[in-house]
Amino acid sequence: MSEIIIQIDGREVAAEEGMTVLNAAQKAGISIPTLCYLETLEPYGACRLCTVEVEVRGRTNLVAACLYPVEKDLIVRTRTEKVDRIRKVILELLLAHAPEARGLKMQEYAEEYGADKNRYEKEPSFCIQCGLCVRYCAEVKKKNAICFVNKGPSREIQFIPEIASKECWNCTECFPLCPTEYLQGLFVLTKALAFPSAPMGPSVEE
Amino acid sequence: MPRINSAAELEELRKDILAQKDPDKTCISVCAGIACLGSGNAQVISAFEEEIKKQSLDAKVDLIATGCHGFCEKGPIVVIYPEEICYLEVTPEDVPEIVSKTVIGKKVIDRLIYTDPNTGIKAAHQTEIPFYKNQSRLLIGNSPKINPKSIDDYLAIGGYSALSKALFEMTPEGVLDEIKKANLRGRGGGGFPAGSKWETTRNAQPGVEKYVIVNAHEGEPGAFMDRALFTGNPHLILEGLIIGAYAIGSHQGFIYTRHDTPVLRKNLDLALAQAKEYGLLGDNILGSGFSFNVDVHLDVGIFVSGESSALMRSIEGMPPEPRPKYIRTSVTGIWDRPSNLNNVETWANVPQIINQGYEWYSSIGTERSKGTKLISLSGNIVNSGVVEVPMGTSLREIVFDFGGGIPNGKKLKAIHFGGPMGGTIPESLIDTPLDFDELSKQGASLGAGDMLVLDEDTCMVEMARLFLDFLAGESCGKCVPCREGMRQMLKILTNMTQGEGKDGDIKLLEEISGVVGEAALCSLGRSIQKPLISMLKYFRDEFEAHIKEKRCPANACKELK
Numbered sequence: 001m002s003e004i005i006i007q008i009d010g011r012e013v014a015a016e017e018g019m020t021v022l023n024a025a026q027k028a029g030i031s032i033p034t035l036c037y038l039e040t041l042e043p044y045g046a047c048r049l050c051t052v053e054v055e056v057r058g059r060t061n062l063v064a065a066c067l068y069p070v071e072k073d074l075i076v077r078t079r080t081e082k083v084d085r086i087r088k089v090i091l092e093l094l095l096a097h098a099p100e101a102r103g104l105k106m107q108e109y110a111e112e113y114g115a116d117k118n119r120y121e122k123e124p125s126f127c128i129q130c131g132l133c134v135r136y137c138a139e140v141k142k143k144n145a146i147c148f149v150n151k152g153p154s155r156e157i158q159f160i161p162e163i164a165s166k167e168c169w170n171c172t173e174c175f176p177l178c179p180t181e182y183l184q185g186l187f188v189l190t191k192a193l194a195f196p197s198a199p200m201g202p203s204v205e206e
Numbered sequence: 207m208p209r210i211n212s213a214a215e216l217e218e219l220r221k222d223i224l225a226q227k228d229p230d231k232t233c234i235s236v237c238a239g240i241a242c243l244g245s246g247n248a249q250v251i252s253a254f255e256e257e258i259k260k261q262s263l264d265a266k267v268d269l270i271a272t273g274c275h276g277f278c279e280k281g282p283i284v285v286i287y288p289e290e291i292c293y294l295e296v297t298p299e300d301v302p303e304i305v306s307k308t309v310i311g312k313k314v315i316d317r318l319i320y321t322d323p324n325t326g327i328k329a330a331h332q333t334e335i336p337f338y339k340n341q342s343r344l345l346i347g348n349s350p351k352i353n354p355k356s357i358d359d360y361l362a363i364g365g366y367s368a369l370s371k372a373l374f375e376m377t378p379e380g381v382l383d384e385i386k387k388a389n390l391r392g393r394g395g396g397g398f399p400a401g402s403k404w405e406t407t408r409n410a411q412p413g414v415e416k417y418v419i420v421n422a423h424e425g426e427p428g429a430f431m432d433r434a435l436f437t438g439n440p441h442l443i444l445e446g447l448i449i450g451a452y453a454i455g456s457h458q459g460f461i462y463t464r465h466d467t468p469v470l471r472k473n474l475d476l477a478l479a480q481a482k483e484y485g486l487l488g489d490n491i492l493g494s495g496f497s498f499n500v501d502v503h504l505d506v507g508i509f510v511s512g513e514s515s516a517l518m519r520s521i522e523g524m525p526p527e528p529r530p531k532y533i534r535t536s537v538t539g540i541w542d543r544p545s546n547l548n549n550v551e552t553w554a555n556v557p558q559i560i561n562q563g564y565e566w567y568s569s570i571g572t573e574r575s576k577g578t579k580l581i582s583l584s585g586n587i588v589n590s591g592v593v594e595v596p597m598g599t600s601l602r603e604i605v606f607d608f609g610g611g612i613p614n615g616k617k618l619k620a621i622h623f624g625g626p627m628g629g630t631i632p633e634s635l636i637d638t639p640l641d642f643d644e645l646s647k648q649g650a651s652l653g654a655g656d657m658l659v660l661d662e663d664t665c666m667v668e669m670a671r672l673f674l675d676f677l678a679g680e681s682c683g684k685c686v687p688c689r690e691g692m693r694q695m696l697k698i699l700t701n702m703t704q705g706e707g708k709d710g711d712i713k714l715l716e717e718i719s720g721v722v723g724e725a726a727l728c729s730l731g732r733s734i735q736k737p738l739i740s741m742l743k744y745f746r747d748e749f750e751a752h753i754k755e756k757r758c759p760a761n762a763c764k765e766l767k
Contacts, residue, residue: 045530046685048725062724067530082724086687089721093690120694120714129689148683151508153693155683 006074015070022050022065025078032078033087033112035094035104036130037066038177041139044131047094049109051086053077062086084113091115094128101128103179126182127157133174133183143167146174146183159187161194209485211493213370216361219484223358232267232309233287235350238469239274239434241591242281246297247271250282253301267309270359273349273438277337278591280320285332285350292332293318323588323610337608342570342578343594345554346431349438354473357480360441366486368557372449373494381453381560382408388564389576390556394421394549395624395653397575397642403546406536408454410544416456417545419521420447420553422463422470423505423512426625427676429656431580431592432550436463437470439554440477444500446556448487451498454546458499462517465504474502509680510730514547515539516682527682528728549654551580571597575641579655585622586661588613595640602636605659616661619760620744624653626673626680627733629740630666649740665762666745667752670738671699677734688731691722695738704765707753712742 004015008030015024020043025032035047043066050065055075062082077083091110094101095117101107106128110117131148134157138144145163148155159168168187175184210216236242236251254269275283280294286308293304293315300318307313320329322336329335332350352359360366372381386401407416420443424432436443447459463470478500481487489497503521505511511526515533518540520526529535539545555577559567568576575597581604584590588610595604601621605611612618622630629650631638638644645652660669674696683689695718698711719735726732742749751757758766 045727048686048727051725061532063532064530064727068532086721086725089717090686090690090725093686093694093718096690096694121697123693129683129686150683152678152681152683153689153696154678155689 004070004072004074006070006072006076008076009078017070019070020066021052021054021063021068021070021074021076024070025065025076030078032065033105033109034066035106035128035179036132038132038136041132041135043067044135046129046131047090049087049090051083051090053080053083088113088115092117092119096120097123097128098126098180098182101126101180103177103181104130106179125156126180126185128179129155129157130179131157132177132179133157136174136177141167141171141173143171157183157186159190159194161190164190165195207480207483209483211485213374213492216366216370216492220361220364220367223362227362230288234267234269234309235272235285235287236269237273237275237281237283237285237350238271239278239281239438240430240467240469241274241278242283243469245281247282249298250284250296250301253298254305257301257305261305261310263305263309270353272352273354274346274434274592275332275350276341276343276346276434276592276594277335277589279589287351290331290333292320292330292335294320337589337591337593337610340603340607341594342596344558344570344578345442345551346435346438346580346592346594348442349435352439354438354440355476357441357477357484357486360439364561365441365557366445368560369445369448369486370492372452372560373492373496376560378408378453378455381449384559384564385453385556388559388567389574390552390559390567391575391642392548393551393555393579393654395627395651397646397652400548400552403536403548404450404454406534407456407544407546410537414543415458416454417540417543418447418451418454418456418459419517419540419545419547420459420461420463421512421514421517421547421549422461423517424464424550424654425505425509425512425680426627426654426656428584428625428658429582429654430584431582431655433464433467433470434582434592435554435580436550437467437473440470440473441481442557443550443553444477444481444487446553447500448491448498449556449560450546450548450553452496456546457497459501460521460540461500461502462511462521463502463504465507471502471504478502508682509677510682510728513728513730515728516730517547518545527684528730530727551655572639572641572644574643579640579652581640581655581657583609583657583659585657585659586612586616586618586664587659597641598639600637600639601631601657604640604657605636609659612659612661614661616663618659619662619664620660620666621650622658622660622669622737623650623656624736625656625658626676627730627736628653628656629736630660630669630744631740632744649743651736663760663762665703665758665760666741666748667699667702667758668762670741671696671703673737674699674734677730681730681734685727685731687722687726688728688734691718691726692734694718695735699738702749702752703758703763705752705756705763707749707756709753711753712746712749716742 013028034050036044045064045067052065092115099117145167149158284293284296320335390400391397515529516526593608618633631650
């Protein structure tokens with residue numbers, strides 16, 4: 001692994017080839033806020049809260065730190081006026097779904113970036129679609145018991161009853177990942193509608 | 207069909223084909239473009255078949271179902287060569303009369319030819335009709351004259367001579383140089399110089415297989431020029447693609463098109479099979495040693511699959527979710543290999559540049575936008591259809607000279623370019639020339655060339671809402687700025703059109719727009735705010751009237767009347 005020196009917020013930081021900007025920053029103790037990022041999962045780049053400004057050969061661009069690979073002479077700025085404004089709006093848009101979300105430091109971030117949870121009209125769905133549950137189930141557990149359905153603003157998470165009724169009862173490892181407890185609620189609802197007779201215990205076939 | 211093994215054999219074959227064609231033989235060319243088929247041209251074609259049989263004219267008359275003639279408003283269109291008599295709005299009932307009077311009797315039927323709605327002046331020949339007269343139909347002009355199902359027809363008009371020239375008289379570098387000097391800019395929307403893109407792919411990842419792709423997705427509502435050209439003259443695009451592959455050093459191409467245009471698919475499959483049989487495609491093309499194959503891929507019915515990185519994902523067999531914008535597909539595209547994507551019209555420009563040289567090509571157009579541009583005209587316009595004009599033509603000419611102005615005595619209000627990710631410019635800027643940079647400067651990127659004409663009865667708030675509503679069904683929904691930004695913008699705009707707009711709404715819209723445009727994951731996400739931004743720029747008072755006075759200045763929002 002060859003070492004690459006990059007600059008983050010004016011500091012010279014040593015990174016390794018193949019690292020992302022987020023990895024490099026974390027290694028150097030520079031914090032960049034994230035929601036959909038989890039060390040054990042593939043970077044997803046969906047929440048965009050880790051947006052930073054990068055400068056390569058004089059050209060600046062706003063990119064997701066969790067995806068953007070480090071390269072020689074890269075200059076990263078993690079707290080510009082633009083970056084802060086983007087993070088504030090992203091948090092406000094998500095707080096419209098889950099104003100009381102406790103997980104993933106949502107409230108701490110809201111305070112740090114001055115996000116007003118009443119800025120946008122409320123959307124009573126509670127899910128912020130970080131995708132942690134979906135990706136954890138697919139990548140770590142390799143079960144795909146929960147997935148995204150639909151697209152655009154209609155996109156939502158959904159348990160697949162046929163899989164969930166067999167796989168979820170002794171797992172529930174995704175529950176604590178959820179920043180809003182919506183996941184748990186959705187599971188109870190799915191279970192009540194689709195497989196009420198298989199309580200949290202072995203499924204019929206087993 | 208014989209396999210052609212050299213440039214000389216190609217010219218011999220061309221000579222043979224031309225020798226068999228009698229230029230004085232009557233040819234009935236019936237437009238089988240999508241619009242004409244929709245207005246009943248299939249029946250017109252079968253009526254001609256029947257009538258020709260009945261009158262035993264089989265040997266004396268050719269009947270061809272061609273690609274789009276462009277004048278969709280007046281379809282179904284029938285043109286009779288060699289006199290080039292053009293009949294408009296033809297019905298199957300007109301067919302026996304056309305055959306007896308025009309085909310046999312060589313007389314013009316007055317009632318079926320073009321009549322100028324203002325002056326009453328009639329025009330019997332296609333080239334005399336004002337809609338066609340001042341166009342520069344370099345790309346689409348051949349469509350009425352050839353049968354898209356016949357490679358011989360394409361060869362008869364000089365087809366594949368550019369390929370032969372490129373393979374035998376030019377080096378790949380020479381071809382690349384020609385395209386760069388011609389300053390051909392991508393017709394798909396970005397206007398990025400095609401030559402530079404080709405060069406990037408050519409030089410990327412040495413030793414790794416490279417791909418060339420035709421983007422024939424054309425998902426924008428209001429865009430229909432690419433499928434018109436591709437369906438009507440598939441070999442033109444194919445020839446451009448093979449030349450591009452030669453310049454780039456690619457041996458595998460892909461054509462990515464829609465699952466819902468069966469006519470295009472049929473013509474395309476036929477074109478590929480015929481080109482292969484002649485040795486114009488496949489191994490050792492024309493005996494030159496250069497080999498190249500093409501596969502056709504169909505989309506999965508979602509708008510975003512026309513975005514370059516999503517399109518490539520789709521070809522890989524993955525869901526068409528775009529990749530982050532900083533990844534350049536020309537370097538890491540399909541299966542992370544260098545992949546050069548250009549749209550249909552861009553590829554179609556290549557053969558003529560090779561044949562006639564960059565100096566000729568760059569004499570057409572403006573300083574920074576060269577060549578001609580296909581425009582699909584729709585909306586509140588007298589002549590909707592496909593027009594081809596030199597870059598630099600003023601919007602006024604397009605709307606009033608070719609388009610015939612606004613119907614029902616209404617006034618022009620605005621012109622919208624580029625569909626739901628494009629921009630609007632107001633009537634006051636109608637003298638702006640058709641030019642990538644000039645239009646961008648005004649806040650409306652040219653897009654793929656779809657021009658939606660809006661009259662005074664159009665509510666801009668409702669237009670902005672409509673575009674977002676379309677995108678709401680098309681965004682993948684993965685990233686927060688696009689999904690949530692769209693949700694909130696749509697809600698605010700819907701409220702406005704229903705008389706529930708609030709103070710501060712415009713500020714909110716602008717704030718979301720700023721974030722979406724800069725922080726969304728892909729180029730679709732980063733463009734969803736564009737129509738709204740341009741409408742706020744030029745029609746802000748209309749948005750304010752909806753909020754403050756609960757009034758729709760265009761009288762279009764029902765709840766506000």
